[in-house]
Amino acid sequence: MERSKTQPYHHGQLREALVTSGRALLEEKGIRGFTLRECARRAGVSHAAPAYHFASIDDLLAELAARGFDELAAAMTAEADRVKGAEDAATGRLVGQGVGYMAFAAGNPALFQLMSSREANRLDTPALAAAADKVRSLHAAAVEAVIPHASGEIKQRMADFVGASVHGFISLLLDGQIGGKDSSRALKARGLSLLSAMAETVIRTGG
Amino acid sequence: MERSKTQPYHHGQLREALVTSGRALLEEKGIRGFTLRECARRAGVSHAAPAYHFASIDDLLAELAARGFDELAAAMTAEADRVKGAEDAATGRLVGQGVGYMAFAAGNPALFQLMSSREANRLDTPALAAAADKVRSLHAAAVEAVIPHASGEIKQRMADFVGASVHGFISLLLDGQIGGKDSSRALKARGLSLLSAMAETVIRTGG
DNA sequence: CGCCTAATCTTGTCGTTGGAAAGAGGCAGA
DNA sequence: TCTGCCTCTTTCCAACGACAAGATTAGGCG
Numbered sequence: 001m002e003r004s005k006t007q008p009y010h011h012g013q014l015r016e017a018l019v020t021s022g023r024a025l026l027e028e029k030g031i032r033g034f035t036l037r038e039c040a041r042r043a044g045v046s047h048a049a050p051a052y053h054f055a056s057i058d059d060l061l062a063e064l065a066a067r068g069f070d071e072l073a074a075a076m077t078a079e080a081d082r083v084k085g086a087e088d089a090a091t092g093r094l095v096g097q098g099v100g101y102m103a104f105a106a107g108n109p110a111l112f113q114l115m116s117s118r119e120a121n122r123l124d125t126p127a128l129a130a131a132a133d134k135v136r137s138l139h140a141a142a143v144e145a146v147i148p149h150a151s152g153e154i155k156q157r158m159a160d161f162v163g164a165s166v167h168g169f170i171s172l173l174l175d176g177q178i179g180g181k182d183s184s185r186a187l188k189a190r191g192l193s194l195l196s197a198m199a200e201t202v203i204r205t206g207g
Numbered sequence: 208m209e210r211s212k213t214q215p216y217h218h219g220q221l222r223e224a225l226v227t228s229g230r231a232l233l234e235e236k237g238i239r240g241f242t243l244r245e246c247a248r249r250a251g252v253s254h255a256a257p258a259y260h261f262a263s264i265d266d267l268l269a270e271l272a273a274r275g276f277d278e279l280a281a282a283m284t285a286e287a288d289r290v291k292g293a294e295d296a297a298t299g300r301l302v303g304q305g306v307g308y309m310a311f312a313a314g315n316p317a318l319f320q321l322m323s324s325r326e327a328n329r330l331d332t333p334a335l336a337a338a339a340d341k342v343r344s345l346h347a348a349a350v351e352a353v354i355p356h357a358s359g360e361i362k363q364r365m366a367d368f369v370g371a372s373v374h375g376f377i378s379l380l381l382d383g384q385i386g387g388k389d390s391s392r393a394l395k396a397r398g399l400s401l402l403s404a405m406a407e408t409v410i411r412t413g414g
Numbered sequence: 415c416g417c418c419t420a421a422t423c424t425t426g427t428c429g430t431t432g433g434a435a436a437g438a439g440g441c442a443g444a
Numbered sequence: 445t446c447t448g449c450c451t452c453t454t455t456c457c458a459a460c461g462a463c464a465a466g467a468t469t470a471g472g473c474g
Contacts (some may be wrong), residue, residue, distance in 0.1 A: 008440090010344075010439080010440065010441080010450085010451055010452070011451080011452075013452095014451085014452085030239070030329065031238075031239070031324075032239070035430085035431065035432085036431080036432065036433090037430080037431065037432080038462070045453090046452065046453050046454075047431090047432090047453095048432095048433080048434085048435095048452075048453070048454080048455095049452055049453075050450080051432095051433075051434085051452095052450080052451060052452075053451095056432080056433080057431095057432065057433095099345075113324055114283065116240075116378065117320055117324070117382065117384060118382065118383075122237065132384060136384065156397075157397055157400045157401065159405075160376065160379075160385055160386075160397055160400075160401060161372070161376075161401050161404055163375070163379055163384070163385065164371075164373075164375035164376035164378075164379055164385075164401060165368070165371050165372050165375055166371075166375070167375040167378065167379055168370070168371035168372055168373070168374040168375020168376070169367065169368075169371035169375070169377065171371075171374065171375065171378060172367075172370055172371060172374055175323060175324065175325065176325075176369055177339060177343065177370070178370065178371075179349050179367075190363075190364055190367055193364045193367075194364070194367060194368050194371060196271045196366075197365075197368055197408055197412060198408075200408070201405075201407070203403050204411075205404060215469085217421085217422055217423065217468080217469060217470075218422080218423075219422095221423085242459085242460065243460080243462095244459075244460065244461080244462065252423070253423065253424050253425075254424090254425095254460090254461090255423080255424070255426095255461095255463085255464095256422080256423055256424075258423095258461095258462075258463085259421080259422060259423075260422095263461080263462080264460095264461065266464095297456085301456085330427080357430090393418080
């Protein structure tokens with residue numbers, strides 16, 4: 001094999017390269033079109049090379065999902081920080097986190113779908129669970145800040161409510177089940193309308 | 208081949224048999240574990256027999272999804288009719304439809320996930336679109352009955368809100384992202400709590 | 415009643431997949 | 445330097461979706 005100039009025998013960064021090519025492939029072909037061999041091909045290695053870094057294709061998908069949750073948490077925090085100067089800081093953060101959540105999902109639809117189906121696809125690693133937990137605790141903290149004096153049960157149910165509304169809206173939207181022929185601007189308005197209705201419900205129920 | 212007593216050469220009901228075995232297989236193995244050949248095996252025919260009835264594996268999945276939406280609409284209507292005797296009939300129906308939606312999803316998690324990802328999986332048939340439309344119009348009609356005097360825009364946004372809340376809650380629940388170690392009874396209470404908060408928001412926003 | 419056309423199903427094949435096994439290449443510590 | 449381990453390649457296997465060609469039968473037409 002002619003390899004001397006082009007490719008060293010040892011890749012060196014193969015795990016990272018597979019994560020990168022895998023993520024791109026996932027967005028291009030969707031979950032059902034995702035193949036381990038194509039990931040390897042794009043990373044410039046043989047089809048069996050990934051086996052050392054990922055025990056199975058589900059292992060690689062779990063890694064992609066876990067990193068997705070990390071990014072999602074970061075996107076939520078970043079957007080919440082951005083709207084710091086609102087009149088009601090706590091409510092502003094709650095809505096901001098929702099905007100960040102939706103923006104991440106819209107920007108990475110296939111990855112988001114993968115993240116939303118790990119149970120059904122039987123992928124379950126500690127890193128994945130921890131990353132998903134972080135997102136949940138962000139929701140809980142934002143709700144806590146809005147209704148600090150409410151009971152724990154109310155807070156938990158409002159956190160459910162917030163997570164469900166935001167997740168459900170962007171899921172249905174990406175699925176084409178909401179806003180068929182609306183422009184992007186009108187859809188954003190509907191999303192914000194949902195977020196404000198959601199925030200108002202949290203405030204009213206908690207107080 | 209010895210076939211005289213056991214299996215006639217022509218199945219006769221193969222399309223229906225494939226839909227039935229396919230649905231069972233989907234719930235057993237999940238979307239990624241779904242194979243056309245296993246469907247054929249369970250229906251007692253050769254691996255190439257399905258080709259005549261379904262052009263591709265995506266065609267069969269689309270059929271399963273379309274029938275799922277039909278069943279979902281029926282479950283929503285049935286549950287809404289069941290709670291007919293509530294104090295506020297319109298609100299009762301709205302909540303009842305939400306309960307029916309969640310019950311169907313909980314009873315058919317893999318099918319529900321398939322239905323919630325048709326865009327990403329590139330399946331798109333007229334029957335599927337029509338069946339999904341029926342579910343959406345049920346949401347819209349229930350909201351309409353609760354706030355008949357609101358503007359069309361408010362009604363549309365409240366329909367979004369209702370669909371998103373219900374869909375998001377049951378999706379996160381089936382995904383294990385809500386109510387990790389709660390009993391089934393406590394989860395149902397949280398679901399109902401979400402539905403009542405949702406209904407109250409619709410009423411307040413519309414009036 | 416008998417044929418005969420078209421629909422249905424089987425068998426066989428191709429290219430691709432995920433995974434396992436065996437061996438080659440290269441790095442790092444003794 | 446040498447040796448052992450980590451990484452990657454090559455080779456192989458069973459299973460997959462899809463296609464092609466042949467077998468079988470139902471049902472209409474004579």
